[in-house]
Amino acid sequence: MYFDHSATTKPDERVLQTFMDASVSYFANPASLHMEGKRTEKLLERARAQILAAIGLDLTEGIFTSGGTEANNLAILGFVYANQHKGRHLITSSIEHPSVLRVFQQLEQQHFTVDYLPADEEGKVSPADVKAALRRDTILVSIMHVNNEIGTVQPIEQFAQIIHSSSRAMFHSDCVQSFGKLLPGNFSDGPDLVTLSAHKIYGIKNSGFLAYRQNIRLQPIVFGGGQEQELRSGTVSVPHAASLAKAARLIAEEADMQQFSQWRTDLIQFFSTFEECKVLAPQAGAPYILSVAFAHITGEVAINFLQERGIIVSTSSACSSKNSSVSHVIEAIQVPADYAKGVIRISFGKDQTTEEIEQLKEAVRQLIGLLRKGVGK
Template sequence: MIYFDNSSTTRPDESVLESFIAANMKYYANPASLHVLGREAEALLKRSKEQMLKLIDNESGEVVLTSGGTEANNLAILGIAEAYRSRGNHVITTQIEHPSILNACIKLEEIGFEVDYLAVDAQGLISIEELEKKLRKDTILVSIMHVNNEIGTIQPIRQCAELIKKSSRAVFHSDCVQSFGKLPVSMESLGLDAITVSAHKMNGLKNSGALFLKKNVTPHAINFGGGQENGLRSGTVSVPNAVAMAKAMRMSTIHEDSADYREWRNLLIDACSLYENIRILSPHHGAPHILSISFKSINGEVAVNYFQEHGIIISTSSACSSKNKNAGHVIEAIGLENKFKNGVIRVSFGNTNTKDEIAEFIKVLKSFMELIERGM
């Protein structure tokens, strides 16, 4: 099978698994324990965190290890809003965030915060002018994803950061789950205060993620217990997960120029452009590893099944919304024409793919389009 669903999740790298097993065998002690094994585990945890902080250009800041991108996003939204409530109660995000941001924002609204959801254009891009208009003195948090998981739009994070710093005292968070390892992600260069990453999107382990926080940005905790992770995330810290995550981050940044992905994506765009019944939803200058297209008057599921029968795994929009029969929130937000709304598929590359697999995809696409043109 050819696996083109890497934005849903990736196959863990063997070296990541090896370091996970090795750390489990030797450093299984609780890093909070006072005995010698605990102290050794704690030292390894510290080293792993230092590596991660360096890789994201946040050496003076902090990292909170979580159960994945979802929990890190929840902590960013709920924890930061709560912590800065004395300054104001206004939050800004976008209409096309991952549900772990959007549903946390709905929760904020339920408890009295005011949330503005920035609209996007047909390419999924927010407008800097709209952000400027929405920023207020009482805006305490802005959360804008770096790369959209469904169509791959890259938001102008640096430009947003400059505006936010100029016009408000808001904390600026970005969900970088889809961008880390595919594009340069640096706390400094992007001008961010908080960044979410998830290990399983970069050949790391599932249920392992992190919220990186710039120095002096301190959310309130959203879970309660023994006060691990400086009180920000209670629960015994898994040192092996930290080791594996640092490894996955390091390995993925080695290839962050994503030159192959760009070339493959361009090949697919050229192939799709030959057909009138296909709309390319991803922006031309979108993320290198994501291509979303839509077939006119065809259900995305039909395409997914056809490709699967021909040995290729793709998805409808995102893993979260692929079982939902309605067009997802991103498809609605970009204002796709009705005839194309149900036919969305996403092809997403990872480090197990090859150029030959792209050629195979194009071959299967051709036969699928011939079938459609003959009325199936």
Template structure:
């Protein structure tokens, strides 16, 4: 089987699996316990925080461990909104955020916050001038993703951070789930106050997220109880998974430059081959991440395409895994001006370390076979 769904989850490194097993066997004490075994577990967590700080060049804040990217996004957004509501109740995000961000803002609207959902261009990019126009004296939070999880659009985070430095009351959150270990990120230089990530997107274990919180920024906790994670998130930490996540981050960051170059070459090859199939329409435009290719088959249900590709030994996806069972047209594609048919027929290909040119050729051949089989049924299955 050829696995082209790395945006949803990645296969863990063998070394990561081994590390997790070793820690599970040998370090099983509660890291909050006062005895030596508890202290040993706590030291491993603190060492893991240091790895995140060093590898992502952000030592000027706290690194919190959560249950995943969704919790990190929820904690960042709701935590800031509820903590700083006394300063103002205006929040800004975009129309194309991941569901964990988008639905967090929708929930905050029900609590009385006012949210501006910035439109994007036809290429899926935020316009800096529109963000500037949206800022008010009541704005306390701007949350904009680095790389879109469906079409791969790279947002101008550095320019946004530079703009927001003129508004010291505004806290800047970046969902970097799809960009960490794929693209360079300068947390301090770009003025990022909060940054979310997820271990299983960078070949680590599932069930671990992380959240950078700049010094001086406080969060209203979503989970209360103990004082773990600097009081921002109560609950016993998952020591084996946290240590394994630090291992995955280190390994993925060390190979980032080589992987970026290789994936861009494979992406360009696949984009060219998809462009030769007239029934398929590519979505998004540069600048975009090298590991994501998105296309639509207008007039065809994407799950039909996905299941037929699987018959050819190819696994792909529709939109984000969190929303893949939702049969509504893609909110992201509608936001970039796609037709209803195009937005309802999207398929996402996401590349990984194991892919080579032969895999891209096999994928393109599979797509051609599927299209030839489905052409007689166009506009009947949507």
């Protein structure tokens, strides 16, 4: 029973078939001038247009990347380097994914000024804090849509309205955990740059995308043959592009947020009956992510206990879960010390069943029973 869909998803067989078909039938280099190259280029551009349409914002430009990490790096570094003549002040939050946080830390070493906005106990960043942090020399604000560890949904529409009405800054949002689920949404305003990843939506790994508005100036961070509008050199993998477009179409048609929300509500009520458990971000979380902290044990102990019963969950972000220290997100939302090292993340997927939810609950009851007997401390 797999409850770790926020770490990665099993590729959909239809997506894999698209990848294979494109690999065989559209193998030519899309930069080539001959007939096969032009034919492959048409498929590439069709995939690009489909992904931009699936995002649902007024974003007309898109760059294919090797994943969410590269997309975040290109969005931030590419924008900052191209626009540093306008200012050197940047804003982000304290609970971003490492592929965002570490980029800003690197920029600080290059004498940019970065404000790291705090989050409340549910992981929410205050719109008032965003507005207060804006300065005349602010050029970029980067705040994720859905947190990868605790599932907090940020009010990115409100952030965009504040940023666009109060400054000249652009707004980037890491939407890796929301694309195809909470994005697109009915936004009157939204980010100027959006990043996403295929393997979170039943696509293929090493496939990502950066979407941005037409008037955005970017600078490449990888140099070579000048592919992808001279912003991301290297021969474009058209099979990856086509399969990402396929995954985006499928999840838009098939994602069942209502069912996920029902399961999440059920589990919140279930975990709340145990004093040994603390649900993180119960009100602000996405329907498909639930983080729970256990008192007096580590997340690793809980994971191993559940794993022995055929249940797969994770401790936090899979990108850094091998680090045994408390994550920066858990520290930022000030989880009590007794619970901070006992966090597990449960994330739902399209093949989940209610029966699996019930089996998860039964396994947790067994774990709580052992904790009350003093086992596993």
